[in-house]
Amino acid sequence: MPNKIRLLLSILLFSYYGQAQNYTxxxxxxxxxxLFGGLNYSKPHVVDDYSVLVNTPQSGSDPMEKHYEPLFKNKGSQYxxxxxxxxxxKFSVVFEPSYQTSSFNYRTAYWWSDTVNGSDFAMEMMHQQxxxxxxxxxxxxxxFTVNQFSPFIQAGIFTSFRHHARKTIFYDYTIDESVDKKSADRTQxxxxxxxxxxxxxxxxxxxxLTFFSNYFAISLESNxxxxxxxxxxxxxxxxDYTGFSVQYLDVLDQLKLMSLDFQLSIMFPIDNSISLGILRKRRH
Known part of the structure; x- marks a missing residue:
């Protein structure tokens, strides 16, 4: 029975889509x-590396190295x-002013060996910005078309103005290249x-892709x-505005930020004349 329902819905969808191609x-x-709203994912492009501590020949591999999370681990939102x-x-100009929160995360690990008392200390941290x-x-x-279902491409420039930034560090005491935010300790x-x-x-x-009707349009896009x-x-x-530089030996790298967003928009037409906004059947 579920297969028959899915088949029926598919037939209705394709039938409606086929009929929509007859309209402009x-x-x-x-x-x-x-209005629009959606999610975004960010990835930093590191230009220069910086650290609080200076590496020594006895350190082996660089203990201050930051390991950045991949794109889809850095989620934000915008509206x-x-x-x-x-x-x-077919040609239009689009302006989408928005309030956006972006994030990027990186992981660090530090360990010390006390040769006098024979004890070691280790800490692994996930830095969330x-x-x-x-x-x-x-x-x-x-x-690409003037139909009800209209795929499109767009390109341009943007400017952004920082409003607020904040940081949290999640940490545990086992260096295993992973910090579970749910169980780890965290800073304020x-x-x-x-x-x-x-x-x-x-x-x-x-x-x-945008769906147009007489009175509104719905659009799904990615930028x-x-x-x-x-x-x-x-x-x-x-x-040390955060207080983390001394306590957690943290300093930011120099980086540029790239982002990928997915958003849903609902728009309403404002016509300049009575004749505009009429959905008319294409003449064959």
Missing amino acids: VHRQNKVYIG GLYLSFSFTR KISSVNLPLMVRWD EADLTEHINKANFGISAGAG FRYGFRSQVNDKNRYA
Whole structure:
């Protein structure tokens, strides 16, 4: 029975999609305004390495090395406004101001051997950074069709302004290249804002699919962004605003941040004339 239901739903979906291809949506000179929200994943591009301690020949491998988490382990979120204007049926300009929280994590480990008392001490830490900012991306969009279901690509530039940054360290006493945040000890969340540069800019590009109707549109899209400016304020790198530099021997590397977001938008058309916004059947 479940297989028959799935088959029926598939037939209805393809039937509706096929019928939708017989319709076009007049979008020229039309303004869309709406809301969007979604998730993002970040990955740092390390430009320069920094550490509190200096390595010695007796240290062997570098004990201060940071191991950064992969892209999909660094999750954040964003929400904002969607504004667009269509110059032609397929070409439009999109502005998506948003409030975004991005994160990146790295792991460090330290160990000491007391040769006098014959005792050792080890600690492994997961450093979690979260940066909240106001993003202002401006992109040009190209729709491949004028149908109800319209795939598109878009590209442009963005600027961002840091609002707030914070940091938490999770730690345990076993060096096994893993720190379980659920069971590990943790610090209080500390203010990292002064360690992060106030503004950034970069490029953005993405793709998606939009469903258009007479009265609204729903869009699912994904965008890649890369910031050209370094994230960390070099003047404040060794300033111990968080209190972690001395206690946990922590200092940030210099890095640039890239991100991949997934978001869902709902938009409403604002017509410039009575004739715009009419869903009409394509003439064969």
